Amino acid sequence: xxxxxxxxxxxxxxxxxxxxxxxxxxTGQVSLAQAGFFAIGAYVAGMLTVLAQWPLxxxxxxxxxxxxxxxxxxxxxxxxxxxxxxxxxxxxxxEAVRLFFFNFTYQIQAxxxxxxxxxxxxxxxxxYFPEHGWSxxxxxxxxxxxxxxxxxxLWWLDHSRVGAVLRAVGExxxxxxxxxxxxxxxxxxxxxxxxxxxxxxxxxxxxYTTHIEHAQFGVVLATFAIAYPILGGLSNVFGTLLAxxxxxxxxxxxxxxxxxxxxxxFGGLIVLAMNVRPRGLLDAGTTRALKRLFAAGKERSGA
Amino acid sequence: MDLLDLIDAVQxxxxxxxFGATYSLLGIGFTLIFGVMHKINLSYAAASIxxxxxxxxxxxxxxxxxxxxxxxxxxxxxxxxxxxxxxxFRFIPLANPLATLMSTVGLxxxxxEIIVHATAGVxxxxxxxxxxxxxxxxxxxxxGDLMFxxxxxxxxxxxxLLLLYRTRLGLATRAVSQQATASLLxxxxxxxxxxxxFVITGVVGGIAGAMTGAAIGMLSPLLSLPLTVKGLxxxxxxxxxxxxxxxxxxLIVGGLxxxxxxxxxxxxxxxxxxxxxxAFLVFRPGGIFAKSSGRD
Numbered sequence: 001x002x003x004x005x006x007x008x009x010x011x012x013x014x015x016x017x018x019x020x021x022x023x024x025x026x027t028g029q030v031s032l033a034q035a036g037f038f039a040i041g042a043y044v045a046g047m048l049t050v051l052a053q054w055p056l057x058x059x060x061x062x063x064x065x066x067x068x069x070x071x072x073x074x075x076x077x078x079x080x081x082x083x084x085x086x087x088x089x090x091x092x093x094x095e096a097v098r099l100f101f102f103n104f105t106y107q108i109q110a111x112x113x114x115x116x117x118x119x120x121x122x123x124x125x126x127x128y129f130p131e132h133g134w135s136x137x138x139x140x141x142x143x144x145x146x147x148x149x150x151x152x153x154l155w156w157l158d159h160s161r162v163g164a165v166l167r168a169v170g171e172x173x174x175x176x177x178x179x180x181x182x183x184x185x186x187x188x189x190x191x192x193x194x195x196x197x198x199x200x201x202x203x204x205x206x207x208y209t210t211h212i213e214h215a216q217f218g219v220v221l222a223t224f225a226i227a228y229p230i231l232g233g234l235s236n237v238f239g240t241l242l243a244x245x246x247x248x249x250x251x252x253x254x255x256x257x258x259x260x261x262x263x264x265x266f267g268g269l270i271v272l273a274m275n276v277r278p279r280g281l282l283d284a285g286t287t288r289a290l291k292r293l294f295a296a297g298k299e300r301s302g303a
Numbered sequence: 304m305d306l307l308d309l310i311d312a313v314q315x316x317x318x319x320x321x322f323g324a325t326y327s328l329l330g331i332g333f334t335l336i337f338g339v340m341h342k343i344n345l346s347y348a349a350a351s352i353x354x355x356x357x358x359x360x361x362x363x364x365x366x367x368x369x370x371x372x373x374x375x376x377x378x379x380x381x382x383x384x385x386x387x388x389x390x391x392f393r394f395i396p397l398a399n400p401l402a403t404l405m406s407t408v409g410l411x412x413x414x415x416e417i418i419v420h421a422t423a424g425v426x427x428x429x430x431x432x433x434x435x436x437x438x439x440x441x442x443x444x445x446x447g448d449l450m451f452x453x454x455x456x457x458x459x460x461x462x463x464l465l466l467l468y469r470t471r472l473g474l475a476t477r478a479v480s481q482q483a484t485a486s487l488l489x490x491x492x493x494x495x496x497x498x499x500x501f502v503i504t505g506v507v508g509g510i511a512g513a514m515t516g517a518a519i520g521m522l523s524p525l526l527s528l529p530l531t532v533k534g535l536x537x538x539x540x541x542x543x544x545x546x547x548x549x550x551x552x553x554l555i556v557g558g559l560x561x562x563x564x565x566x567x568x569x570x571x572x573x574x575x576x577x578x579x580x581x582a583f584l585v586f587r588p589g590g591i592f593a594k595s596s597g598r599d
Binding site for chain 1: 337341343345390391394395396399400401402403404405406408409410411412413414415416417419420528531532535536538539543570571573574577578580581584585588
């Protein structure tokens with residue numbers, strides 16, 4: 001049972017990571033910096049609860065704000081470039097953050113233990129959940145409440161004017177600019193919101209794994225972050241959730257019975273999915289079809 | 304710092320510049336593919352390492368001198384390049400850049416995993432040429448295997464430049480990269496040019512993979528991600544679409560990498576390379592040889 005609860009935790013945190021990339025992708029920008037924001041959130045939240053003895057929720061709030069602020073600061077220089085240049089710039093930023101934490105040591109003495117991040121060894125003993133008597137189920141519930149809140153927020157954002165503006169920039173920058181949209185402001189805001197969400201996700205990640213180290217936040221995590229929304233489709237936030245379940249639940253855990261062959265299938269199935277459904281698993285057409293199906297069902301039950 | 308340290312520093316920078324030829328080749332590959340298709344092929348460095356592994360396979364079957372490894376790697380690279388185009392690009396609508404980005408990420412993971420699966424994840428040793436030769440230049444020693452790698456890289460770049468600027472195929476490639484629609488109207492088959500570009504960059508990548516193996520002395524699937532990142536960095540520092548830029552940037556990155564490693568240690572080495580790249584993006588987004596207005 002604990003195994004499945006653990007899996008649900010992973011899916012929840014990875015959904016947050018995917019949603020952070022989703023915001024940025026809506027404006028047509030491919031950011032591989034999300035793993036960097038995620039790492040910042042993880043380290044900041046971990047340090048606040050372990051070193052400063054903060055409660056979890058304020059620590060997560062601060063980690064989100066810090067990651068969002070860094071994203072905003074990075075957004076200004078990075079978003080002057082686009083396409084391949086932006087991919088490289090964000091890869092470089094993500095790697096720079098990872099290497100920073102690789103060399104970052106800040107420890108305090110607590111009894112016989114040394115607490116705090118310790119360079120290549122990472123940051124051990126983030127024991128907030130066990131120390132405060134949270135059961136695994138509590139953690140799962142907490143994670144999914146956060147996921148639901150973030151998804152609801154993004155859903156609302158998507159259906160407001162802001163969402164239309166974001167998508168307008170994503171579809172055609174020139175057209176968006178010519179109707180008076182300040183594209184730099186839009187892109188930097190999307191990046192900031194993305195960093196904010198990644199910060200929350202990273203903070204939660206640090207607490208349920210209890211041990212974080214630089215190697216977890218590499219390019220692979222960054223590609224996973226953009227893989228969820230791209231694979232799931234950008235038409236709405238549920239695509240990202242679906243893709244997180246598909247990748248973490250099916251491709252990684254569900255195929256475990258295949259042993260070594262699982263890893264081979266993983267890459268192969270992603271390639272296949274992109275060939276068959278280039279606009280994502282849950283693209284605009286499918287969403288419309290589902291809506292029609294629901295509407296038809298409602299009419300029938302109403303009549 | 305005394306004289307001995309200085310000699311060591313210069314020595315390590317020289318080694319880095321020689322090894323930088325592999326980065327140059329990878330940078331050229333990324334630049335060329337981006338040039339004709341306006342797409343990023345993230346699986347390129349993994350495919351190069353894959354080609355080097357394929358050449359090891361050939362070497363284990365056929366009894367042959369070590370030079371053949373490079374020929375085999377080039378051939379395998381060409382084949383893999385063609386396959387990458389077929390699987391990752393051919394059937395995906397070009398108007399959707401995210402889909403091809405994701406499919407190449409999938410291919411990157413797939414190629415890595417095929418390697419891990421075939422070798423059980425154990426690094427394999429790669430044959431080096433002239434590894435017993437050391438040319439003494441004053442107080443410095445130039446390693447024979449690195450010099451060979453550098454020379455091979457130079458030959459490849461020269462051939463590639465000749466191909467691009469002296470043949471009809473090169474003319475077509477450059478036409479497609481400048482204006483795909485116009486070149487289509489002139490009767491150039493863009494699909495054909497795209498396939499050939501993937502095959503050619505695959506050949507170059509295969510050689511770069513073999514060079515990496517020969518210079519380090521071994522091959523490991525762990526090489527593919529750092530090489531991808533380094534190749535992309537070289538592409539950007541050199542300027543997108545600029546082949547001379549990629550060549551120079553590769554050598555610079557190779558040299559600086561060793562310099563940073565010498566002065567600041569291996570754990571901080573890449574941090575400074577990333578900062579260098581960021582500085583380039585902010586102050587010279589068009590790369591080394593950009594005109595002052597060339598900002599995209």
